[in-house]
Amino acid sequence: MKHYDVVIIGAGSVGVPLAWQLAEQGSRVVILEQEASWGRGQNRAAIGGIRATHSDPAKIRICLESIEIFKSLESKYGFDIEWRQGGYMYVAYDEKMKQQFLSLLEIQKKAGLNIDWIEPERVVELAPGIRADKLVGGTYSPGDGYASPLMAATAFHKLAMDAGVEFRFGVRVDSIKKEGTNIVSITAGDEEYTADLFVNAAGAEAADLAHLAGFELPVFPDCHEAGVTEPVQRFMEPLIVDILPDADSGNYYFYQANTGQIVFCITPRPQIWGRDKDSTSTFLPLCVRRMMELYPRLRNIRVRRTWRGMYPMTPDGLPIIGYPEAARNFLQVVGMCGQGFMMGPGLGRILTQTIYAGGNFDKPAGSTEFGFLFDELSITRSFEHAELLK
């Protein structure tokens, strides 16, 4: 039996940066991961968008922290993660959409976000070749950007290793022992681990772990496919999001990575629930058609690879953070939906602060100012107010 201060389940977008930051503060941390190495769950599937542009203040706050950390990976720690502050641009091709965006702007600005409405000329300037016909404008948040999830995860893994985090790969947590409302130990790969704090960072499979611990989590795997093209000279700056749904799909988004490649992703309609990570024939024609309608210049770029992963979805599109009634020393950092890559580092920082400030079941935020975050993202919320930009 091995004892640690913290046992984290899942070496993904959430688990690795959290482990690093806890270890930096002096915690003895182990991460248990079923895959052969880090980031091989959904972190790998993420296309790399990083934005603080959300409709929910908690998410805005988390991501503002994240952006600081992503930046510091290069500036402070010397890792190239292909970070580029290209901004996010949500485009509008009708009045209704414009009004929707404008009403959001208020909340976003209040939460500290640098974002504004831009006119069609500016949209075209930022993304030359984008369809100008019927374009009414868009929102632009220059502080957002994108980075490589692979490189970022490897950087966090290296930092965590150097800070003393232990990694166990190829082991799956398959049983949880409880006494009353506390976890005593968990078992993975024939080894039993005890700890003061356990963390569920199991991404799309988080509900399975909750189940083992005797409670339910509304986190459902929701399949999304993505693709990447060959590299070309830079011609567009922001990550572009088109949220207007059509018959076969919801929103889709794409950007030009630092390497010059276009990376893209779409939300199919109806959503595809399940854990199947195999590519389907429907994705490419669906997504590419919409991208070419929006951005005809892309016609000559060659698609190189496609893949499929899961959003760990919650009913309202917001994550679930907190200590559940049924397992009080089992911190849940789950339900990242389509934004776990961008939220992971910020969450890691905030949660580390709360834990070191005495956060626990009774007072999750400890002595920090983050009480609002635990309230908003609580596991016991009603899940009724869907996030608009999910």
Place this chain on the structure above:
Amino acid sequence: MNRVQHHPILAEPPHRKLVSFSFDGMTVQGYEGEPVASSLVALGIHTFSFHHKDGAPQGLFCANGQCSQCTMLIDGIPRKSCMTPLEEGMDVRTLKGLPALPAQDEPLVQAERRSIRTDILVIGGGPAGLAAAAELGKLGFQVLVADDKSKPGGKLVLQTHKFFGSEKDCYAGVRGIDIAGILENNAKRYPSVKILPNAPVVAIFKDRKAGIFLNYESYLLVDFTALLVAAGAREKALHFQGCDLPGVIGAGAFQTLVNRDMVRAFKRILIVGSGNVGLIAAYHALQAGIEVAGIVEVAGRINGYQVHADKIRRMGVPIYLNTTIVRAEGTDRVERAIVASVDERYQPMAGTYRTYEVDAVLIATGLASCNEFLQQARSYGIMAVAAGDAGEIAEASSAMFGGRIAAHRLAEMLGKRTSVNPEWEETRQVLASRPGDSYERSPIVPSKEWRPVFFCSEEIPCNPCATACPAGAIHLRPLRGNIMDLPYFDGSRCTGCGSCVAICPGLAITLVRRVTDDQAEVVLPWEFSADFEPDRVFELVDQSGKYLVSATVHAKRRVASRSTWLLTFRVPVDIASRIAGVRVQAEDATRWLEQEDTACIDLDTPLCRCERITLGEIVEFIKANKIRDINQLKTLRVGMGACGGKTCTQLIMKAFKLAGVDPSEVEPATQRPLFMEMPMSAIVNEGMHKLGGKEAGSRGAP
């Protein structure tokens, strides 16, 4: 232009039309429809691009659409020049750094999804795929054969030499190029078999569909029930200093240039690897008028058939065992190659370095199955089998049997009442066998009667001499009871007709007879131009290429059915039965210079060619991050390039070993579609009016 003018086997393709196109602003010419890359090589242009990362020159490497190293700007758009047919007026440019996306901003007018349905999709139209298709057609299945080339036949279309094997089973003694046509016609006899050329399969998907980049311009989804993967093999790359210079190319790529496109691509080459592929490449080079400085082989023995190796040596190409290439040198293309002898640990030894003045280095160090579709299909739970090189690297002869066997296996899986003929599996195995034992043959004293002399002393699956002899006087020694057995002459009756001499793929049979007390006649096969002056003196050599005597040709005749000449020489009777062949290449072509050097493993040479990541960078990264999972090398961009890891996957274990990691601990890479890049406009079939598609943008603004 560097074209093959008079090829002894290949006729100049009919109806070739010279067209003008522009290369970097200059007006030049090439043949319409041939790959742009071949036109350029024929013009002596070998540098096609400068890499965006470090400006390194790049050129043709696989000539097979797999590696993307040949990408150029063609009419403003980056395209693989080895797969783009030349058209009049094309604008071809060296790609310098990353291409700019052309500002073609007019709206998408029309998009269309197209799909067809078939029972069985056969990927690859080589001998395995074509044989399988015929068999499946016979069983009544609907079959679609998708092949990425403009002409089916797979590797056969590159092979100007006569095939080993048996006449009955696999057209032995016929040239590969001709077998391709026979197989294609066999398959086409069945109306339910459809062969699609220019149809690379770029992906297979979970929902049992395959995506085809049809004619390299549109996207066709094939809805299938089961898959037969006959995609052949790709050449393994080799990592050494300068391995990324234009002029270092695959042996198969070389054959494509020389035999398919009839481009005299180089002046003098060095070949790395003594397998059948390397050996035959030497022969193809000589036929095309290209000198071969030598073949180097790191092992202590020849890897291919001994008859093959002997034949090449007799023609004047030395084979150096325990020798490796250490470096290729030159500005923008290969100008020199440096080789060295190796010790037991395969390390180059001081004092053994030598330099060859060559303009190309051919890599013939083995093939790797193209089995990614099979693996992927299996992981999706799709019914699939492999045949030919995609299943196991062997020969075209066994690939044909493999194709038939696979066809019946698949039919059984699909519920058809059929079974695999057990003889086929046996034949397939024999045809795929490695060489067996070698035997010494007893010396022969020529008599007044003609008789054949065999220079075939190692057991290989081959018997056309026995079946070709009209007198039935050649038999296989009944040791193993199959075509591995060595042929012998039963002494009964030889008319001197030369059928055996002309059909032997190893050029390992001669005829002798004594004509006077001290003179004999020897008949030798000749697969080169016979337009020589009557007084030309030939150097005649023994089995392994050692010089015996010089002589002029006494008589010559052509066996048209085998496109082989038979040359008769008069020689001293005491050596007549030791004469095995004619030297083709002068010794001068094989000269070298000694060189002081210490080069060995080169950490600074890219291992991932697409992204130009060096071996050293990879080793460091593995150590620093405790990597045990190939997928994590993607952080360095290894395997993220255009080729999709097709080239570096075979080399990557070298990095793990150097980093001190046990290869068995390493998690393999996951495969994802696409296997070939495809433009977005093709994916949505932009502008395919003729297909009767619906208007795009019908939903109004995006």
